Amino acid sequence: MIAVGKTKTFMHTMEELHRYLLLDSKWGRPIVGVSTIIFVFMCLSGLILWFPKKLKKFRNWKVWKQGFTIKTKGSWKRINYDFHNTFGFYALLPMLLMGLTGLLWSFTWYYDGLERVLGDKLGKSRFDKTITIDDSSEYQDKAILDFNTLLKKTDSILPYSNAATRVTLPLSLDQSIMIRKISNEFLAFNAADKLQFNPHTNNLVSAIYFKDESIGSKIAGLIRGIHVGDFAGLTTKIIYFICCLIATSLPITGTLIWINKMKKK
Known part of the structure; x- marks a missing residue:
């Protein structure tokens, strides 16, 4: 220590x-x-x-x-x-x-x-937040999260295996649970695909894929990685x-x- x-x-x-x-x-x-x-x-x-x-x-x-x-x-x-x-x-x-x-x-x-x-916030992953679920009132008595099911669903939607997964817990019972997944391949963008689930039903309520963003948004999201050299995985780290x-x-x-x-x- x-x-x-x-x-x-x-x-x-x-x-x-x-x-x-x-x-x-x-x-x-x-x-x-x-x-x-x-x-x-x-x-x-x-x-x-x-x-x-x-x-x-x-x-x-x-x-x-x-x-x-x-x-x-x-x-x-x-x-x-x-x-x-x-x-x-x-x-x-x-x-x-x-x-x-x-x-x-x-x-x-x-x-x-x-x-x-660029038309977007730089390093915008810092501003990622869970979203409000409209139909959460009937589930107010449920507060148990089924992580295994959510992670399996995430892997089925984002099938790349060599990846880092980050879970953002809901701040209240009417908030979603956000799961971000970043590929750790030798040559892969150091950017997350973001999925948001209803923690009461495990249903997908939002999905944002890095590949679908505009060029300006991609650059904005990778801006720190472009500076330090990890924006495309270990490959660019070695080059830098x-x-x-x-x-x-x-x-x-x-x-x-x-x-x-x-x-x-």
Whole structure:
């Protein structure tokens, strides 16, 4: 238990460092936000520099190939340049997704603006609630929930087996019981299908399937997963982990490139 407590404390400290630099949120949020804007700008400017500099070379595959490969037989300066140029390109999209979604936690205007663009609440699963059942008056004397039957019904409607199931109990006798199911497959959206049952009759009263939602609603529901990298299961977690390692190396390789250019001047 002590080890678990220390782990939670450590992870909480890391989160505070990541979001506020261990400062008061009033000062930490904008500092991290501005730094994130600079990070996004560096990613976009790096993409521009990655493209061939002369228009006449756009149709030359050999020129493009240099941006996709590392010349391992070159000097250390060339290898360092290719590492920065090539791996930076491969990690670009995840880095941009991390940066553009990370701004949500720094600027209220950005958060509100993205909600308007997507047409739905961000991280809307936080607002999921049980619903009122109209015909509950005749069952007021019954307060026993048949979990086995409800879970079997849920599995028959949502047949994927490798999944996490979360049950939200009714707040009163006239409320439904909500069961959410999220697939744990290697490549599956980290989003829940939501079923609501009448706890007195076990009848299904509402069903919301993630696949049927609009693109904007899907993005809004997955927004935290897009930032941390688990929006499509373990697959995107691994991709994000590798891209984070690359992103950490880019300031080092970029500084070495700058030093070498300064020496030439």
